[in-house]
Amino acid sequence: xxxxxxxxxxxxxxxxxxxxxxxxxxxxxxxxxxxxxxxxxxxxxxxxxxxxxxxxxxxxxxxxxxxxxxxxxxxxxxxxxxxxxxxxxxxxxxxxxxxxxxxxxxxxxxxxxxxxxxxxxxxxxxxxxxxxxxxxxxxxxxxxxxxxxxxxxxxxxxxxxxxxxxxxxxxxxxxxxxxxxxxxxxxxxxxxxxxxxxxxxxxxxxxxxxxxxxxxxxxxxxxxxxxxxxxxxxxxxxxxxxxxxxxxxxxxxxxxxxxxxxxxxxxxxxx
Amino acid sequence: xxxxxxxxxxxxxxxxxxxxxxxxxxxxxxxxxxxxxxxxxxxxxxxxxxxxxxxxxxxxxxxxxxxxxxxxxxxxxxxxxxxxxxxxxxxxxxxxxxxxxxxxxxxxxxxxxxxxxxxxxxxxxxxxxxxxxxxxxxxxxxxxxxxxxxxxxxxxxxxxxxxxxxxxxxxxxxxxxxxxxxxxxxxxxxxxxxxxxxxxxxxxxxxxxxxxxxxxxxxxxxxxxxxxxxxxxxxxxxxxxxxxxxxxxxxxxxxxxxxxxxxxxxxxxxxxx
Numbered sequence: 001x002x003x004x005x006x007x008x009x010x011x012x013x014x015x016x017x018x019x020x021x022x023x024x025x026x027x028x029x030x031x032x033x034x035x036x037x038x039x040x041x042x043x044x045x046x047x048x049x050x051x052x053x054x055x056x057x058x059x060x061x062x063x064x065x066x067x068x069x070x071x072x073x074x075x076x077x078x079x080x081x082x083x084x085x086x087x088x089x090x091x092x093x094x095x096x097x098x099x100x101x102x103x104x105x106x107x108x109x110x111x112x113x114x115x116x117x118x119x120x121x122x123x124x125x126x127x128x129x130x131x132x133x134x135x136x137x138x139x140x141x142x143x144x145x146x147x148x149x150x151x152x153x154x155x156x157x158x159x160x161x162x163x164x165x166x167x168x169x170x171x172x173x174x175x176x177x178x179x180x181x182x183x184x185x186x187x188x189x190x191x192x193x194x195x196x197x198x199x200x201x202x203x204x205x206x207x208x209x210x211x212x213x214x215x216x217x218x219x220x221x222x223x224x225x226x227x228x229x230x231x232x233x234x235x236x237x238x239x240x241x242x243x244x245x246x247x248x249x250x251x252x253x254x255x256x257x258x259x260x261x262x263x264x265x266x267x268x269x270x271x
Numbered sequence: 272x273x274x275x276x277x278x279x280x281x282x283x284x285x286x287x288x289x290x291x292x293x294x295x296x297x298x299x300x301x302x303x304x305x306x307x308x309x310x311x312x313x314x315x316x317x318x319x320x321x322x323x324x325x326x327x328x329x330x331x332x333x334x335x336x337x338x339x340x341x342x343x344x345x346x347x348x349x350x351x352x353x354x355x356x357x358x359x360x361x362x363x364x365x366x367x368x369x370x371x372x373x374x375x376x377x378x379x380x381x382x383x384x385x386x387x388x389x390x391x392x393x394x395x396x397x398x399x400x401x402x403x404x405x406x407x408x409x410x411x412x413x414x415x416x417x418x419x420x421x422x423x424x425x426x427x428x429x430x431x432x433x434x435x436x437x438x439x440x441x442x443x444x445x446x447x448x449x450x451x452x453x454x455x456x457x458x459x460x461x462x463x464x465x466x467x468x469x470x471x472x473x474x475x476x477x478x479x480x481x482x483x484x485x486x487x488x489x490x491x492x493x494x495x496x497x498x499x500x501x502x503x504x505x506x507x508x509x510x511x512x513x514x515x516x517x518x519x520x521x522x523x524x525x526x527x528x529x530x531x532x533x534x535x536x537x538x539x540x541x542x543x544x
Contacts (some may be wrong), residue, residue: 049416142327
């Protein structure tokens with residue numbers, strides 16, 4: 001703690017001069033970078049549109065209300081499709097992600113030189129790309145429809161599930177594992193009886209968490225043609241049918257709230 | 272542990288059965304029945320055009336092969352402009368989002384704010400986190416016009432919700448003795464925040480900010496799909512034209528930048544926390 005003596009008093013300062021100077025300098029750099037980036041954005045913005053925005057927003061809001069509730073009857077099948085995309089996608093991700101996680105954890109991987117970096121590469125590359133990009137890719141390969149959406153969700157979730165799972169596997173209690181090994185168990189039995197019971201709560205929690213996130217992501221996959229309620233959102237936006245858009249958004253909101261409630265209930269029950 | 276004993280003569284055989292994952296019998300069988308019914312229903316209603324999938328596998332293989340020879344040069348002006356725009360959107364929206372999130376988090380912390388302010392701020396945070404970024408981006412493009420400004424506003428809004436929620440939870444977890452000690456020196460409200468609350472939440476805030484920077488970059492790569500700026504538009508065009516080499520180049524660039532950001536993020540978080 002920097003304390004200076006001024007006459008008879010001892011004065012306390014939070015930081016000494018050099019540290020304070022460094023902090024000010026860092027702020028200066030930060031502000032300069034921000035202003036530079038802001039200028040880049042500002043140069044390509046049509047500011048007339050921005051100043052007109054409140055009027056436009058009020059106009060759209062006025063057109064979107066009241067919502068066209070009769071459209072709801074057409075939305076049940078797409079909503080069911082969306083939930084299927086999320087659930088089947090999460091399931092596929094779990095099936096594919098669990099082996100990857102065991103390959104990536106330092107205490108269970110059979111080969112640290114080759115398989116572990118490969119597993120980590122799979123995890124990083126599937127996590128970095130948004131599921132919408134995967135959906136775009138898959139639609140252009142295997143055609144539009146819910147299968148493309150399911151695969152997109154599955155691929156994106158592999159990275160998420162595998163990363164959290166392998167971190168949980170690496171944090172398991174070594175005493176329990178050694179106890180199982182002391183009974184003469186084979187490597188697979190050690191995994192089944194020593195590691196799996198320890199990571200099961202975390203695994204169940206993160207699976208449900210990912211399912212909840214996937215419901216949110218599945219609702220928009222239809223924007224690129226991958227099935228579900230996003231297709232209807234895209235078509236309603238294209239014809240500027242704002243009351244229908246309002247109904248779809250309300251439905252998505254309700255679905256997300258319900259899935260978040262289910263997810264938090266299950267995670268409370270596990271912990 | 273379930274141990275069952277069976278006596279036959281002088282022998283006692285005990286067998287151990289593994290405890291089930293879900294202990295309550297009703298829930299266990301109920302969930303089993305529910306999921307069986309669900310899967311039957313899902314399987315029946317799942318429409319897949321398998322011929323189309325089969326025909327598409329060739330194209331899929333083309334795409335995977337294109338990763339061996341990604342094309343950075345043909346469309347380099349478009350790619351670099353898109354990536355640059357994504358980075359700019361990421362930086363500005365993270366900074367702006369954090370600054371706007373701090374007062375919201377202070378208002379949403381139960382130990383700092385009066386009840387009415389608390390409920391109001393928590394309400395704003397919940398609404399903020401409800402809609403997906405793409406939907407917000409579509410609305411912002413409709414209201415503010417095409418270009419990176421719409422993307423900036425979209426990501427700022429989602430950053431505010433994310434940071435404010437987690438920061439509010441962290442503020443609620445500060446240690447009371449420290450806060451009371453500073454208050455007992457006779458500090459004003461702002462000094463109290465600055466010397467009691469801020470030092471305790473700062474490490475977590477820095478960690479969250481770097482994490483959010485990473486998430487924002489990943490999101491900014493798709494905002495271009497709806498016209499909100501960034502590399503998403505270039506990627507979409509490349510897929511539409513089946514130019515898989517260019518698409519592979521863009522994807523490799525995105526993965527590389529995300530990896531660099533993750534590395535930097537891990538480094539900074541380890542040093543700060």
